[in-house]
Amino acid sequence: MSVPVTDIQSAREQYTASLRAAGLDAPWMEPGPLIKPKASAMRARAWRWRDIEPLIHRSPEFMAPGRGAERRILRLDNPGVPERTSGHTISVAVQYLLPGEIAPAHRHTPNAIRFMLHGEGAYTTIEGDKFVMRRGDLVVTPSMTWHDHGNEGAGPVIWTDALDSPVVRYLENLAMDPYEGEAQPVRAGAPARHLHYRWEAAHGELQRRQPDPFDDILVEYRDPATGGSVVPALGCYLQMLRPGVRTRAHRETSSAVYHVVSGAGLTEIDGDRVEWGEGDFFAIPPRARHAHANPGTAPAILYSVQDVPLLRALGFYRVES
Ligand SMILES: [Fe+2]
Numbered sequence: 001m002s003v004p005v006t007d008i009q010s011a012r013e014q015y016t017a018s019l020r021a022a023g024l025d026a027p028w029m030e031p032g033p034l035i036k037p038k039a040s041a042m043r044a045r046a047w048r049w050r051d052i053e054p055l056i057h058r059s060p061e062f063m064a065p066g067r068g069a070e071r072r073i074l075r076l077d078n079p080g081v082p083e084r085t086s087g088h089t090i091s092v093a094v095q096y097l098l099p100g101e102i103a104p105a106h107r108h109t110p111n112a113i114r115f116m117l118h119g120e121g122a123y124t125t126i127e128g129d130k131f132v133m134r135r136g137d138l139v140v141t142p143s144m145t146w147h148d149h150g151n152e153g154a155g156p157v158i159w160t161d162a163l164d165s166p167v168v169r170y171l172e173n174l175a176m177d178p179y180e181g182e183a184q185p186v187r188a189g190a191p192a193r194h195l196h197y198r199w200e201a202a203h204g205e206l207q208r209r210q211p212d213p214f215d216d217i218l219v220e221y222r223d224p225a226t227g228g229s230v231v232p233a234l235g236c237y238l239q240m241l242r243p244g245v246r247t248r249a250h251r252e253t254s255s256a257v258y259h260v261v262s263g264a265g266l267t268e269i270d271g272d273r274v275e276w277g278e279g280d281f282f283a284i285p286p287r288a289r290h291a292h293a294n295p296g297t298a299p300a301i302l303y304s305v306q307d308v309p310l311l312r313a314l315g316f317y318r319v320e321s
């Protein structure tokens, strides 16, 4: 004796309704494997300095740094990623301050990393230690440290911020506190922590390193206190592609956002050719096959922020050449 199809269907519908009422989900009710491969929400893309520069210079017409919005930033937007940050783990922005302006002191759960791009007179005060930021300097603001920025120069200053805020958001721990008052009092003497990585030191290190086939010459900024990455989830790198170099391709489970400090070249990302020049940014999503080339006659210098430390800590870092 066979059970009518309509009876099976209605039994299944009743069962599904009972599951829902009990707050349960039976993934085997859907066709396909239990764990379905998911394409990366983060896409390969480039952001051009020729687009960014005029727009960041116009931003003071529409925004003054102060309580509320806090920072005059333009965030690099990768539309597929939640909240449109530049990567699913890394948020990169360009920040702008006019002479005399202060970005008021606050603290927040995300770690932040500044890399100085243009102008003289920018500083960041972290827990009372003031760090003057010159072109190519990197300054780290660890999670929950008080920090304010200012511009004591005669012209505008521009730097790039990289934050692990998408990771913190995923972990449901995004939080920020305003400081009482605009700027912290500055303490005299040596800083309490090593948070300022100078351009001269990183660039000098590049000249001493041996090339590797995938990145040519690569230096990771390392926290001298721990020997590890500058913040727990993200690593920062300075890289030189010597004239004529074409690197071998590889895939990594990590992702990266690059900034071109100087020079020009191109990166092939999953078969797409991304040509880049000074000031440009580009993003490499997880597992994308990528190789860099510098066909020119001058060295190309790239700064990048990558989520390699996070992937390593979780046991998910893999590389395939
Ligand atoms: Fe901040």
Ligand SMILES: [Fe+2]
Pocket: 214, 250, 252, 290
């Ligand atoms: Fe790579």
